[in-house]
Amino acid sequence: xxxxxxxxxxxxxxxxxxxxxxxxxxxxxxxxxxxxxxxxxxxxxxxxxxxxxxxxxxxxxxxxxxxxxxxxxxxxxxxxxxxxxxxxxxxxxxxxxxxxxxxxxxxxxxxxxxxxxxxxxxxxxxxxxxxxxxxxxxxxxxxxxxxxxxxxxxxxxxxxxxxxxxxxxxxxxxxxxxx
Numbered sequence: 001x002x003x004x005x006x007x008x009x010x011x012x013x014x015x016x017x018x019x020x021x022x023x024x025x026x027x028x029x030x031x032x033x034x035x036x037x038x039x040x041x042x043x044x045x046x047x048x049x050x051x052x053x054x055x056x057x058x059x060x061x062x063x064x065x066x067x068x069x070x071x072x073x074x075x076x077x078x079x080x081x082x083x084x085x086x087x088x089x090x091x092x093x094x095x096x097x098x099x100x101x102x103x104x105x106x107x108x109x110x111x112x113x114x115x116x117x118x119x120x121x122x123x124x125x126x127x128x129x130x131x132x133x134x135x136x137x138x139x140x141x142x143x144x145x146x147x148x149x150x151x152x153x154x155x156x157x158x159x160x161x162x163x164x165x166x167x168x169x170x171x172x173x174x175x176x177x178x179x
Contacts, residue, residue: 008058008176009065012037013165015152016069016092017120021100023108031116033099034066034107034156038167041174042104045094048175049086055175056085066149066156074122104168107159109152118145119152 013034020031039045040054056075057067069088073079082088099106111119117127118140126141159165 007060008055008174009061009063010037010058010174011063011164012058012061013064013066013156014040014057014069014095015066015119015149016095017111017116018092018096020110028110030108030110032109032111032119033096034109034152034165035095035099035104036165036167038171039095039098039104039106039165040091041171042095042098042168043170043172044098044103044168046087046090047172049088050091050094051172051175052086053088053091058174064153066152068119068149070120071123074124078122098168105165107152107156107165109155111148114140114144115148115151118148121145 014037015032015034017032020029022029037054037057040050040057042050053072056072061067069092073082076082076085098104099108114127114129121127123145124142126139128137128139130137
């Protein structure tokens with residue numbers, strides 16, 4: 001097996017928000033999911049889009065970094081460059097189906113409204129929330145977003161304490177390793 005490109009970190013995670021669902025009658029709402037970056041290389045994920053997003057996701061990251069989809073959007077010229085990379089909506093839909101059917105491991109999250117809004121916006125964005133009783137806005141920004149990601153990292157660390165998230169079977173090679 002060839003080594004990953006030196007500019008890529010393979011131990012990276014993708015965090016994306018999605019339409020809420022409930023896993024069972026007494027379960028908490030799930031509205032965000034974290035998967036290992038390699039899950040994007042699964043053969044049941046739209047390709048080559050998944051591999052191209054994997055390439056972007058793993059480029060220049062820190063070991064164990066959780067990268068929200070919104071961060072990729074920010075890095076891709078605010079989303080204007082997504083067409084040259086891939087159809088992120090189809091890819092995340094495919095990944096969510098894999099997670100829900102148990103064909104990959106995932107950390108399913110029920111993020112509170114503000115936390116979800118923060119990870120759905122770019123790394124330098126602000127989210128304003130109105131306290132209607134007081135008639136005042138509270139502004140949440142990069143520091144609060146970082147705190148949300150740190151908390152998700154704690155959940156991921158706990159969940160993966162025994163074994164890392166499994167990306168599924170039969171993965172395609174990353175772009176730089178294809179024959």
